[in-house]
Amino acid sequence: MNETILNTETAKTPTGEKETTVGNYFVSNYPPFSFWKPEFVPDILAALERPPAHNFFSTIEPRPSTTPLGIYLHIPFCRKRCHFCYFKVYTDKDSVAIRAYIDAALKELSIYATKPIIGGRTANFVYFGGGTPSYLSVDQLKYLTDGMKKIIPWDGVEEVTFECEPGTLTDHKLKAIREMGVTRLSLGVENFCDHILEINGRAHRSKEVYRAYGYARELGFPQINIDIIAGMVEETEANWHDCIAKTIELSPDSVTIYQMEVPYNTTIYQEMKVAGKLVAPVADWETKRAWVNYAFNELEKAGYTISSAYTAVRKQPGGESQESKAGGPSTSAQFIYRDKLWAGADLLSLGVASFGHLGGTHYQNHHDFETYLAKITQGELPIFRALTPTNDEKLIREFVLQLKRGRVSCDYFHKKFGVDPRVRFAKALQTLQEWGFGKIEGDSVSLNREGLLQVDRLLHEFFLPEHKNARYA
Numbered sequence: 001m002n003e004t005i006l007n008t009e010t011a012k013t014p015t016g017e018k019e020t021t022v023g024n025y026f027v028s029n030y031p032p033f034s035f036w037k038p039e040f041v042p043d044i045l046a047a048l049e050r051p052p053a054h055n056f057f058s059t060i061e062p063r064p065s066t067t068p069l070g071i072y073l074h075i076p077f078c079r080k081r082c083h084f085c086y087f088k089v090y091t092d093k094d095s096v097a098i099r100a101y102i103d104a105a106l107k108e109l110s111i112y113a114t115k116p117i118i119g120g121r122t123a124n125f126v127y128f129g130g131g132t133p134s135y136l137s138v139d140q141l142k143y144l145t146d147g148m149k150k151i152i153p154w155d156g157v158e159e160v161t162f163e164c165e166p167g168t169l170t171d172h173k174l175k176a177i178r179e180m181g182v183t184r185l186s187l188g189v190e191n192f193c194d195h196i197l198e199i200n201g202r203a204h205r206s207k208e209v210y211r212a213y214g215y216a217r218e219l220g221f222p223q224i225n226i227d228i229i230a231g232m233v234e235e236t237e238a239n240w241h242d243c244i245a246k247t248i249e250l251s252p253d254s255v256t257i258y259q260m261e262v263p264y265n266t267t268i269y270q271e272m273k274v275a276g277k278l279v280a281p282v283a284d285w286e287t288k289r290a291w292v293n294y295a296f297n298e299l300e301k302a303g304y305t306i307s308s309a310y311t312a313v314r315k316q317p318g319g320e321s322q323e324s325k326a327g328g329p330s331t332s333a334q335f336i337y338r339d340k341l342w343a344g345a346d347l348l349s350l351g352v353a354s355f356g357h358l359g360g361t362h363y364q365n366h367h368d369f370e371t372y373l374a375k376i377t378q379g380e381l382p383i384f385r386a387l388t389p390t391n392d393e394k395l396i397r398e399f400v401l402q403l404k405r406g407r408v409s410c411d412y413f414h415k416k417f418g419v420d421p422r423v424r425f426a427k428a429l430q431t432l433q434e435w436g437f438g439k440i441e442g443d444s445v446s447l448n449r450e451g452l453l454q455v456d457r458l459l460h461e462f463f464l465p466e467h468k469n470a471r472y473a
Ligand code: SF4
Pocket: 077, 078, 079, 080, 081, 082, 084, 085, 086, 087, 089, 130, 131, 132, 165, 188
């Protein structure tokens, strides 16, 4: 942390609201999704007909010769809809509908597998996100993953991530998840207080977390991640401290912490609208940042390293990870899907409403279940909208995403895009320094802790003018 720059007494502050109001906070991609359009779908269809690009750069050896390929599958089923959820999820689908969905996803994957863009590549990483992937039964999971591996092999896969809702996990299911090749189990704990879980609409309770975590440990998953959220409805400082203590007691390999945001399509916003309220009934941004800062400090004391604005990874004494070989901190846990995506990997995204990126074009699938199934039944890819970023937009995308790790190498961008970020982003970087959140030192642009805690609102400084005040999603 750069103490000389972290001077809130003299620094000006960025524009931004103190209270939590409706809208997206988290920046997961660029240009904003609202600029992706149905009329650009021909772009992605054309991209699929081209061979994969040369792999420009990878910090992880051995370096493949073509762009790394990830597969993402959205499993849109949940036991209950959480009040803060903004994903496309269904709580009413029976086993027939789920089987139809799995068959559609497999067919979708097999259509992609024939395209030149895949070019015989095997998957470098696989991600099952949701929704709740662990909502599927053991039989459904086996059928799904056996089918996927037959279409695009997982032989060289470096990471398979699987998101779980603790209450859906039985010992039998966890064993099957381990056997299907999952390396990183991510438990959506969110909070350890049953009252807070209940009032926020979560389906699970804390005793299910402990049971699932204990058995997952026994099964020897290489990495277990715990997800928590700072600032849920009725969260208090005392509870938050207790939540962090309980997280550390479990000693997961990594912890992800998100600050509660209230996008438009959440139940919380619907209730605000009915009540005519502008401010969400959750902690304000300053409080959430203070809570995440507290969590990061406690995790550091417990031997974790902060590897991005949202992640803490446990250091392994004497252990050397691929990340440490590449010059990063010596840690046991990795986030391969994150690091590869943020460095421009291809992401073959499957399932309803999922977001992907292939051959330089972004795309998103149809967000309606029936439309998604119907398109696949007709033998068509279910793509709803797309966008091909310009080279400058690609540069901005990678730069803002990598800045979420707290440090960016300018040399990387110079080699890849032929542009020096210190020149391209001179104004935004100057602003960040004036606000006291970052510094440029030789090849690197870095954020201090205070900057990292609010990185998502700072990233807009790097956006093109037409994207700055636009709706994000
Ligand atoms: S479990 Fe996750 S995806 Fe499902 S409703 Fe809750 S937040 Fe949304």
